[in-house]
Amino acid sequence: MNLSSYAALAVRLANSAAHAPGEPDPLGSPAECAGALGDCLAGPVTRRDLDVLRYVRAEFTAIFDAAARGDDQDAMARLNALLVQFPIQPEMTDHDQARWHVHLASQGSVGDRFAAGAIIGVALTVSGLGVSRLGVCAIASCPQVFIDASPGKSRRYCAEHAAARGNVSTLRREPTGLQPQSPAGQAKEVPGRATSAAS
Protein backbone atom coordinates (compact mmCIF):
# COMPACT_ATOMS: atom_id res chain seq x y z
CA MET A 1 0.00 0.00 0.00
CA ASN A 2 1.36 3.36 -1.03
CA LEU A 3 0.66 5.65 1.92
CA SER A 4 0.26 8.69 -0.35
CA SER A 5 -2.85 7.01 -1.76
CA TYR A 6 -4.50 7.70 1.61
CA ALA A 7 -4.78 11.30 0.43
CA ALA A 8 -7.94 10.15 -1.36
CA LEU A 9 -9.48 9.85 2.11
CA ALA A 10 -8.84 13.54 2.70
CA VAL A 11 -10.60 14.42 -0.55
CA ARG A 12 -13.59 12.24 0.34
CA LEU A 13 -13.78 13.68 3.82
CA ALA A 14 -13.52 17.30 2.66
CA ASN A 15 -16.09 16.75 -0.06
CA SER A 16 -18.53 15.22 2.40
CA ALA A 17 -19.21 18.83 3.47
CA ALA A 18 -20.66 19.56 0.04
CA HIS A 19 -23.88 17.66 0.62
CA ALA A 20 -26.93 19.00 -1.20
CA PRO A 21 -29.23 21.43 0.61
CA GLY A 22 -31.82 19.52 2.56
CA GLU A 23 -29.75 16.36 2.64
CA PRO A 24 -28.26 15.31 5.97
CA ASP A 25 -24.60 15.97 6.69
CA PRO A 26 -22.73 12.68 6.19
CA LEU A 27 -21.01 13.45 9.48
CA GLY A 28 -24.26 14.29 11.23
CA SER A 29 -24.81 10.92 12.84
CA PRO A 30 -22.99 7.60 13.20
CA ALA A 31 -25.40 5.98 10.75
CA GLU A 32 -24.94 8.68 8.10
CA CYS A 33 -21.18 8.48 8.54
CA ALA A 34 -21.15 4.71 8.19
CA GLY A 35 -23.14 5.06 4.98
CA ALA A 36 -20.84 7.69 3.49
CA LEU A 37 -17.41 6.55 4.63
CA GLY A 38 -18.03 3.10 6.09
CA ASP A 39 -15.87 1.33 3.50
CA CYS A 40 -12.84 3.26 4.84
CA LEU A 41 -13.64 3.10 8.53
CA ALA A 42 -12.18 0.44 10.79
CA GLY A 43 -15.33 -0.14 12.85
CA PRO A 44 -18.46 1.40 14.34
CA VAL A 45 -18.50 5.20 14.58
CA THR A 46 -18.98 6.93 17.92
CA ARG A 47 -20.03 10.51 18.65
CA ARG A 48 -16.43 11.32 19.45
CA ASP A 49 -15.35 9.95 16.06
CA LEU A 50 -17.85 12.31 14.45
CA ASP A 51 -16.37 15.25 16.37
CA VAL A 52 -12.87 14.26 15.23
CA LEU A 53 -13.92 13.82 11.62
CA ARG A 54 -15.82 17.12 11.51
CA TYR A 55 -12.83 18.94 12.93
CA VAL A 56 -10.41 17.33 10.48
CA ARG A 57 -12.84 17.94 7.61
CA ALA A 58 -12.89 21.66 8.38
CA GLU A 59 -9.10 21.70 8.49
CA PHE A 60 -8.76 19.86 5.18
CA THR A 61 -11.19 22.30 3.60
CA ALA A 62 -9.07 25.18 4.90
CA ILE A 63 -5.86 23.49 3.67
CA PHE A 64 -7.18 22.94 0.14
CA ASP A 65 -8.60 26.50 0.06
CA ALA A 66 -5.28 27.97 1.17
CA ALA A 67 -3.31 25.88 -1.33
CA ALA A 68 -5.68 26.84 -4.14
CA ARG A 69 -5.17 30.56 -3.48
CA GLY A 70 -1.41 30.12 -3.29
CA ASP A 71 -1.08 30.55 0.46
CA ASP A 72 1.30 27.64 0.94
CA GLN A 73 2.41 28.86 4.37
CA ASP A 74 -1.10 28.75 5.79
CA ALA A 75 -1.83 25.38 4.17
CA MET A 76 1.33 23.78 5.51
CA ALA A 77 1.01 25.33 8.98
CA ARG A 78 -2.42 23.74 9.25
CA LEU A 79 -1.12 20.42 7.93
CA ASN A 80 1.75 20.49 10.42
CA ALA A 81 -0.72 21.03 13.24
CA LEU A 82 -2.74 18.02 12.09
CA LEU A 83 0.40 15.88 11.85
CA VAL A 84 1.11 16.62 15.52
CA GLN A 85 -2.48 16.00 16.62
CA PHE A 86 -2.96 12.74 14.71
CA PRO A 87 0.35 10.87 14.69
CA ILE A 88 0.62 7.68 12.69
CA GLN A 89 1.95 4.42 14.06
CA PRO A 90 3.81 2.77 11.18
CA GLU A 91 4.63 -0.93 11.13
CA MET A 92 6.23 -3.33 8.67
CA THR A 93 4.07 -6.06 7.20
CA ASP A 94 4.42 -8.82 4.58
CA HIS A 95 0.80 -9.89 4.29
CA ASP A 96 -0.27 -11.98 1.32
CA GLN A 97 3.34 -12.86 0.52
CA ALA A 98 4.05 -9.32 -0.58
CA ARG A 99 7.50 -7.93 0.14
CA TRP A 100 7.86 -6.15 3.47
CA HIS A 101 6.31 -2.72 3.36
CA VAL A 102 4.96 0.01 5.63
CA HIS A 103 1.40 -0.10 6.89
CA LEU A 104 -0.39 1.95 9.50
CA ALA A 105 -0.80 -0.03 12.70
CA SER A 106 -4.34 -0.99 13.67
CA GLN A 107 -4.72 1.07 16.79
CA GLY A 108 -6.55 4.14 18.01
CA SER A 109 -10.17 5.11 17.57
CA VAL A 110 -11.95 4.86 14.25
CA GLY A 111 -11.89 8.64 13.77
CA ASP A 112 -8.24 8.98 14.77
CA ARG A 113 -7.15 6.21 12.41
CA PHE A 114 -9.04 7.66 9.46
CA ALA A 115 -7.67 11.13 10.23
CA ALA A 116 -4.08 9.95 10.64
CA GLY A 117 -4.17 8.05 7.35
CA ALA A 118 -5.69 10.95 5.44
CA ILE A 119 -3.23 13.43 6.94
CA ILE A 120 -0.08 11.45 6.18
CA GLY A 121 -1.50 10.79 2.72
CA VAL A 122 -1.80 14.50 2.03
CA ALA A 123 1.65 15.14 3.53
CA LEU A 124 3.29 12.54 1.25
CA THR A 125 1.34 13.76 -1.76
CA VAL A 126 2.52 17.32 -1.16
CA SER A 127 6.08 16.03 -0.71
CA GLY A 128 5.95 14.23 -4.02
CA LEU A 129 3.95 16.65 -6.16
CA GLY A 130 3.88 20.04 -4.44
CA VAL A 131 1.37 22.14 -2.51
CA SER A 132 -0.11 23.51 -5.72
CA ARG A 133 -1.54 20.06 -6.51
CA LEU A 134 -4.20 20.56 -3.85
CA GLY A 135 -7.05 22.24 -5.66
CA VAL A 136 -10.61 23.50 -5.38
CA CYS A 137 -13.02 23.10 -8.29
CA ALA A 138 -12.83 25.99 -10.77
CA ILE A 139 -16.62 26.20 -10.91
CA ALA A 140 -17.36 29.09 -8.57
CA SER A 141 -20.42 27.51 -6.99
CA CYS A 142 -18.65 24.18 -6.36
CA PRO A 143 -16.69 23.80 -3.10
CA GLN A 144 -15.36 20.33 -3.88
CA VAL A 145 -11.63 19.71 -3.66
CA PHE A 146 -9.29 17.47 -5.65
CA ILE A 147 -5.70 16.36 -5.94
CA ASP A 148 -4.19 17.12 -9.31
CA ALA A 149 -2.03 14.15 -10.26
CA SER A 150 -2.06 14.97 -13.98
CA PRO A 151 1.38 15.00 -15.68
CA GLY A 152 0.93 18.56 -16.94
CA LYS A 153 -0.65 19.92 -13.75
CA SER A 154 -3.68 20.84 -15.82
CA ARG A 155 -6.55 19.77 -13.65
CA ARG A 156 -9.09 22.45 -12.72
CA TYR A 157 -12.25 20.63 -11.72
CA CYS A 158 -13.43 18.27 -9.01
CA ALA A 159 -14.06 14.64 -9.97
CA GLU A 160 -17.73 15.30 -10.63
CA HIS A 161 -17.19 18.25 -12.95
CA ALA A 162 -14.04 16.84 -14.55
CA ALA A 163 -16.11 13.84 -15.65
CA ALA A 164 -18.79 16.14 -17.04
CA ARG A 165 -16.23 18.17 -18.99
CA GLY A 166 -13.86 15.35 -19.90
CA ASN A 167 -15.46 14.66 -23.25
CA VAL A 168 -15.18 18.26 -24.35
CA SER A 169 -11.47 18.58 -23.58
CA THR A 170 -10.72 15.22 -25.19
CA LEU A 171 -12.42 16.27 -28.39
CA ARG A 172 -10.49 19.52 -28.42
CA ARG A 173 -7.13 17.84 -27.89
CA GLU A 174 -7.41 14.97 -30.31
CA PRO A 175 -6.93 16.74 -33.66
CA THR A 176 -3.49 18.14 -32.77
CA GLY A 177 -2.41 14.96 -31.03
CA LEU A 178 -3.23 12.69 -33.92
CA GLN A 179 -1.63 14.65 -36.73
CA PRO A 180 1.99 13.65 -37.39
CA GLN A 181 4.53 16.27 -38.43
CA SER A 182 4.99 14.51 -41.76
CA PRO A 183 3.75 11.22 -43.23
CA ALA A 184 7.20 9.68 -42.86
CA GLY A 185 7.76 11.04 -39.35
CA GLN A 186 6.22 8.17 -37.45
CA ALA A 187 8.06 5.44 -39.38
CA LYS A 188 11.44 7.10 -38.76
CA GLU A 189 10.90 7.29 -35.01
CA VAL A 190 10.90 3.57 -34.31
CA PRO A 191 12.30 1.72 -37.33
CA GLY A 192 13.19 -1.35 -35.30
CA ARG A 193 9.70 -1.81 -33.94
CA ALA A 194 8.10 -1.16 -37.30
CA THR A 195 10.23 -3.88 -38.90
CA SER A 196 9.59 -6.48 -36.21
CA ALA A 197 5.89 -5.71 -36.19
CA ALA A 198 5.72 -6.23 -39.93
CA SER A 199 7.56 -9.55 -39.94
Ligand SMILES: [Zn+2]
Ligand atom coordinates in the same frame (compact mmCIF):
# COMPACT_ATOMS: atom_id res chain seq x y z
ZN1 LIG B 1 -16.86 20.83 -9.04
